[in-house]
Amino acid sequence: MASDAKLSHTAAMILQAIDAGFVYGFSVMEMTGLPSGTVYPAMRRLESDNLIRSQWEKQSIADAEQRPARKYYKLTATGRSTLEASRRRYPLLERMIPSEETESK
Amino acid sequence: MKPPFGWVFRVFDQCLLRSASVLVPGEQRSEWQQEWKAELWHVRQACAPTAAVSLKAEEAITAFCLGAFQDALYLRRGSRRKGTRLALMHGSAWHCLFWLAAVLAVSYTIANISAGVIAERHPEHYRVRSNLILIQDAHDTGDWAATIPVERYRSWKRMHQEYFDDLAFYRIQHETLSAGGDSGGVRAVGHGSANLFALLGLSVGSKDAGNSAGNSEPRLIVSYDAWKRDFGSNPHLINSLIRVGERRVRVAGVAPYGAWRLPGEADAWMLEPDSAIAAGAAGYVLAHMTPSVRSEMWNERVYITVHEADGSDEDFWGISFEERTQGPWGIYLFTVMLSFLSLPALTSVAIADYSFSSHQPSWTRNVIRWAFLGGKIIFLLAITYFLSLDLAYFSSTRYSPGASGVQFIFSFFICVFGLRWAVLDQRQRCPVCLRRVTHPARVGLASRTFLAWNGTELMCTGGHTLLHVPGLPTSWFDAPRWVYLDSSWKFLFAE
Numbered sequence: 001m002a003s004d005a006k007l008s009h010t011a012a013m014i015l016q017a018i019d020a021g022f023v024y025g026f027s028v029m030e031m032t033g034l035p036s037g038t039v040y041p042a043m044r045r046l047e048s049d050n051l052i053r054s055q056w057e058k059q060s061i062a063d064a065e066q067r068p069a070r071k072y073y074k075l076t077a078t079g080r081s082t083l084e085a086s087r088r089r090y091p092l093l094e095r096m097i098p099s100e101e102t103e104s105k
Numbered sequence: 106m107k108p109p110f111g112w113v114f115r116v117f118d119q120c121l122l123r124s125a126s127v128l129v130p131g132e133q134r135s136e137w138q139q140e141w142k143a144e145l146w147h148v149r150q151a152c153a154p155t156a157a158v159s160l161k162a163e164e165a166i167t168a169f170c171l172g173a174f175q176d177a178l179y180l181r182r183g184s185r186r187k188g189t190r191l192a193l194m195h196g197s198a199w200h201c202l203f204w205l206a207a208v209l210a211v212s213y214t215i216a217n218i219s220a221g222v223i224a225e226r227h228p229e230h231y232r233v234r235s236n237l238i239l240i241q242d243a244h245d246t247g248d249w250a251a252t253i254p255v256e257r258y259r260s261w262k263r264m265h266q267e268y269f270d271d272l273a274f275y276r277i278q279h280e281t282l283s284a285g286g287d288s289g290g291v292r293a294v295g296h297g298s299a300n301l302f303a304l305l306g307l308s309v310g311s312k313d314a315g316n317s318a319g320n321s322e323p324r325l326i327v328s329y330d331a332w333k334r335d336f337g338s339n340p341h342l343i344n345s346l347i348r349v350g351e352r353r354v355r356v357a358g359v360a361p362y363g364a365w366r367l368p369g370e371a372d373a374w375m376l377e378p379d380s381a382i383a384a385g386a387a388g389y390v391l392a393h394m395t396p397s398v399r400s401e402m403w404n405e406r407v408y409i410t411v412h413e414a415d416g417s418d419e420d421f422w423g424i425s426f427e428e429r430t431q432g433p434w435g436i437y438l439f440t441v442m443l444s445f446l447s448l449p450a451l452t453s454v455a456i457a458d459y460s461f462s463s464h465q466p467s468w469t470r471n472v473i474r475w476a477f478l479g480g481k482i483i484f485l486l487a488i489t490y491f492l493s494l495d496l497a498y499f500s501s502t503r504y505s506p507g508a509s510g511v512q513f514i515f516s517f518f519i520c521v522f523g524l525r526w527a528v529l530d531q532r533q534r535c536p537v538c539l540r541r542v543t544h545p546a547r548v549g550l551a552s553r554t555f556l557a558w559n560g561t562e563l564m565c566t567g568g569h570t571l572l573h574v575p576g577l578p579t580s581w582f583d584a585p586r587w588v589y590l591d592s593s594w595k596f597l598f599a600e
Contacts, residue, residue, distance in 0.1 A: 026144050026151070029169075036144075036172025041179035048183070067150075068143035 010034065012086035012093055014042050015075065018052055019083055020099040023072040031097055043073060051079035111153075114163045118145060121170040128177035137180065141173050196566070198477050198539035201530070205484035212491035221498030221508065222491075224363025228432035231364050231504070234306035236399050238423035239368070240390040240409065248424070249368035251276055253390045255382050258298075261390070261411070262379060268409075269392040273297065273304040274379070276388025277369040280350040284336060292331065294349055295371035296388075298379050302326065304391055305367075309360045323377040324357035325349065331372035332359045349375055363503055366429040367391075392423065429504070433497075436513050437490050444520035452525050455584070466536045477539055478531050485523040489516055533572065535565035536587055542572045551576060558582050 007015065010032075017031045029039045046052045052073045062069035075083065087093050122141050129137045148169045153162040216222045224230070242252035258274040266272070275297035283289025302309050309326050327342065336342050342356050354375055365371065368389060394407075401407050407423040448454060466474070497512035533541050542563035549559025560576035571588040578584070 024144070024147070025140070026147050026169075030151075036169045037175030038172070040172060040176035044176070044179055044183070068139075068146050070143045070147070071140045 007082060007086045007089075009090055010038060011042055011046060012083070012090055013097065014039060015046065015051060015079060015083045015086065016093050016097045016099070018073050019075050019080070020097050022097075023074065024070050025073075028073075046079070047073070050076055051082055052076060114166070115149075118149075118166055118170045121167070122173055125170075125173040125177040128174070128181050130180060130183075133180055137177070141176075145170065196541040196543065198534070202477075202480060202484070205481060205488065209484055209488050209491070212488055212495055215495045216491045219495060219498050220362070220502045221504070222494045224503060225433045225494060225498065227361070227363070228430075228434070230361040231307075231366050231430055232432065233366070233430045234304070234393065235427070236394040236396070237305070237427075238392050238394060238407065238425050240392055241422045241424060243408070243420035243422050251369070251387045251389050254387050255379075255384055258388070258390050259379055260414075268395055268398045270395060271300065271304050271393045273301045273391040274382065274388055275301055275367075275369070275374070275391070276386055277371050278386065282331070282335060282347065282349055282373060284342075284345070284347040289348070290335070292335070292372035293370060295369065295374040296382055297374050297376050298382065299324075299376045301374065301376055301391070304393060307360075307364060309358050309364060322346065322353050322355045323375050323381070325354040326357055326374040326376065327359050328365065328372050328374075329360060329362040335372070349373070366504055367426060394423070398423075428509070429506070433490075433494055433509075433512055436509060437493070437516055440493075440513060440516040441486060441489070441520055443517055444524055447521050448524050448528070451521065452528055454528055470537060474531075474534075474536055474539065477534075478527065481527045481530070482524065485520070485527060489520040489523060492519055532585065533563065535567060535570045535572075537569035537589075538565065538567040540565055540567055542570070547576075548573070549576075554579060 013032045013034070014028055017028045020031070022028050022031045025036070025040055025043060028034075028043070029036055032039070034042075043052065043054075047054055053076055054071050054073050056071050057069045059069050122138065122145065125141075126134050126138050145166070148166055152165045153159055216226070239249070240253060241250060245252045253274070255274060255276070258272065262272055275295050277293050277295050279291050280294045281289050282292040282294065325347065327336065332338060332342065343358060345356050346353050347356060348354070357376070360374075365374075398407060402423075402425065405425040405427070409421040409423050411419045411421065413419060493512050493516035496515045497508045501508045530541070535542060542565050544564045544566075546562045546564075547559075548562045549557050551559050553559065554577050558573065558575055558579075561574045563572040563574070565571070568590060570590060572585055573582075573588060574585045575582045
């Protein structure tokens with residue numbers, strides 16, 4: 001998908017949440033207020049469009065914390081530039097989900 | 106401490122996830138379950154951290170689990186989209202070669218389980234010496250009729266032979282064939298001269314069997330069918346004594362399946378000296394010609410006049426039976442040659458390759474294109490061989506002239522129509538990607554033929570070319586033409 005591709009507001013919110021450091025499905029749900037039936041399929045779609053990529057957490061970390069290992073998501077370079085375009089399209093996006101960079105400014 | 110009855114909700118949530126996982130494509134299911142179970146653990150930790158059972162928290166957790174169904178459905182639809190991508194293969198070169206390979210595999214498999222085809226594919230079992238003929242009374246109009254009495258054969262054997270190296274005799278009669286103490290059954294037994302199989306050049310049976318000192322019994326060659334049916338595939342049958350009618354004979358060997366191709370079917374052949382063959386019904390005389398007689402043959406026949414001792418002349422036909430022993434390969438090669446010669450009569454063999462533009466496909470594309478045509482033809486030739494044999498021996502387990510005729514007909518028609526299809530198919534394949542062009546559209550008006558072309562336009566789904574087929578050939582547009590599309594058209598053909 002091209003970097004200037006237009007994302008829906010929901011997809012842009014999920015992308016913004018991941019960029020803001022909410023890298024697990026449930027944390028994205030909590031941050032955006034979207035239900036699981038929206039967030040997970042949207043993340044699959046973003047991943048298949050190469051805007052985000054997923055990676056399993058190391059089992060040793062999960063074992064140390066006595067919990068199951070989770071799958072976390074990260075923005076790709078294409079995803080980052082698409083998010084930039086989406087921020088211009090949806091100016092309130094950053095206010096709704098401030099990213100770490102924005103907060104530090 | 107875990108809340109009482111909390112396990113009921115946990116089991117319920119697990120059941121929801123497990124039910125949803127059924128919708129997930131098999132290859133993704135394991136990872137999908139792992140992710141949702143991990144997320145569920147965290148959701149439960151976040152929503153119901155306390156010991157008390159909270160219906161509000163369980164409701165939120167269940168709502169989370171219900172979302173798994175939407176996720177699973179999304180993945181299922183995604184796998185269907187992959188299926189759609191596979192469907193785009195439809196009409197591609199690989200798709201075509203795949204189907205040809207599948208037909209070849211099926212016909213080859215059938216050929217390997219059909220007894221008749223297996224026998225046909227082993228010519229070493231039935232191929233006989235060249236220059237052999239069967240002698241038949243010229244007054245008998247039927248082909249392959251037994252017309253020569255054994256007395257006449259003996260008299261010919263005694264005479265000096267100028268045109269034949271050797272002669273052999275056989276006739277078929279029905280007698281009881283019994284082994285050991287059983288009464289046996291009535292079988293067709295060929296009574297032949299001792300040199301019958303040697304003259305044919307068939308290496309059947311042990312030469313020592315029955316000829317060793319002290320063994321005065323005639324030798325018996327048992328057919329493969331009789332060996333299986335009447336002797337239970339006994340591996341120790343050779344050299345044993347069995348009864349044919351009232352006589353004791355020694356089994357000298359078992360003929361391979363389908364080895365006997367001459368007229369008259371026999372379950373066994375009793376080989377004995379000429380003088381021991383009893384007078385009776387007429388039989389067949391087999392002769393090996395000298396090269397001088399071979400040159401006299403016309404239409405696989407030679408006319409023979411025998412001057413008898415009493416001064417009279419008797420006329421006979423010497424009929425070659427090579428067609429019975431040449432095997433399927435000769436028929437196949439002949440029909441393939443015939444098909445290639447007939448093809449131009451059925452369709453134009455020119456592969457349309459004209460272009461309006463100056464663009465031409467690269468030489469590698471041309472090589473691939475011709476290799477694809479070559480591949481199709483190779484597959485077709487192999488399919489022709491096996492499928493024609495399968496059809497010829499569909500209802501026949503052994504050689505017969507009828508089966509040979511059926512093989513000839515099917516081999517010719519499969520090959521000629523297969524080649525016709527290969528050429529027509531090639532003409533409708535995009536020179537760039539080898540997909541079949543589709544979506545035919547009428548272009549122009551017939552009434553404006555001399556002002557602009559009219560006909561059918563077909564399109565490569567890959568967006569490489571258009572094929573223009575003129576509706577009415579004219580001097581300036583008489584053959585289909587390829588129009589190459591440049592990259593500016595690509596956005597219309599996104600896959």
